[in-house]
Amino acid sequence: MNTGPFLLLHPDDNVLVCRQHAFRGQSITLDGDIVVLTDEITVGHKIARRNLKTGDKIIKYGAPIGSMKTDAARAAHVHMHNMQSDYIKSHTREVTGHGH
């Protein structure tokens, strides 16, 4: 059983999933190292297990779930600002409502 605010779902994964709201500046343990969070992370969101480079495949559940579009440092938030689908692009609420 994992402890702390982040879960490693599969040994091959290069991201961890937040299971308990974590704060910027909070120290967490990553593979035995103490690392300081640079972002606030809410439940269900992901952080980098190690330094990630543009083009790196992101592995979660032991399977690829997309690729990095910018670099990200260890423990950084990994989400739509720095990674993308290898299939169909994702969208936000901002795609409509600009006509007013």
Add this chain to the structure above:
Amino acid sequence: MVIKIGDMNTSFQAWLRPDGRKGIRNVICVAYLVECAHHVARKIVNTCDDGEVHLIGFPGCYPNEYAYQMMESLCTHPNVGGVVLVSLGCESFNREALKRHIEASGRPVETYVIQNEGGTLETIRKGVEAVRRIQAIARQTPRGDMDVSELIIGTICGGSDGTSGITANPAVGRAFDALGAAGAACIFEETGELVGCETIMASRAITPELGAELEAAVIKAEAYYTIMGYGSFAPGNAEGGLTTQEEKSMGAYSKSGSAPICGVIKPGDIPPSGGLYLLDVVPDGEPRFGFPNISDNAEIVEMIACGAHLTLFTTGRGSVVGSAISPVIKVCANPETYRKLAGDMDIDAGRIMEGRATLDEVGAEITGLVLRVAAGEQSLSEQMGHQEFILTYKAFDPVGPACLPLRGKPAF
């Protein structure tokens, strides 16, 4: 690991329909056959003020074979005891054929055509009387034993977030493994939310030909959604930590558990055996009528048309919907959502996230609740009167022979 349901009571009382099928509810459907008859049908249902009288219907005026076949399947679903059809009069829907089909299933049915009945108020008055007559007949339906092996169970995820694929979805997968092993037919769906999982999923097919069909269904979905311009991915998914379609897919896929996949069905097809089936919800041919399913309830309705007696609905962000005809059990993935919406959530799978329960424990809890709801216990959405229903235009080709290796074979 497979949860054993040996200690649970797997037999319960059901309604024995004249066509040989068995229902866990005795619902009267009031069905509008075009949007123009919707208000009258809704007023009939509201006036009856009875949790067993449900509103369903099709809004379109143009003919559509899919919608017609869906209405046949829904009006003769084993949970349905009788039907009142409400037509405006000039729409395309073949009300005579639908009425004949319902009659042939042995169910009571009456049709009211607003243009022939004297308008809105007169049709509402006659419709309410018709519901009471039909309900009186439906209440005479004999009761008898039904076993878990005769159940058809659907699963869907809605309002998924980064917790769904870790807690609620794999917990439902555990329940599906147990229920499928006990002989129930278990249906998972939304091929657009399996994009990225097609190769892994194909390896679970009981024949290589079926594996190819599973992959083809997902490739079709990817092409369809790409033309639509959006994947099956809502802004709330991203707010809850999901970044990509394939990440959402990996989580959604875990609802299917670990059993072999016995076949691919399309809306309205009844699984020919127990075990695990994929429902292909993406239309065939060139996209014609827009998004495959405009929201979750359209998929729930399609699983019900495949005979689903009840639906397991996993949610991270917190969907509150139920459904007409078949009860919906809500499995909440996110512990924070559960604390906000506890009154809507039948199962708190977020405990897994916080280390307060295991997947096996929550899976067993879901399995137990399925059996209790089948035996008559109301789910929370059912208690609160949720009876959402959507049916829109679509087009499908029939499934090919490779899709159903067990059709016509002894039980798997």
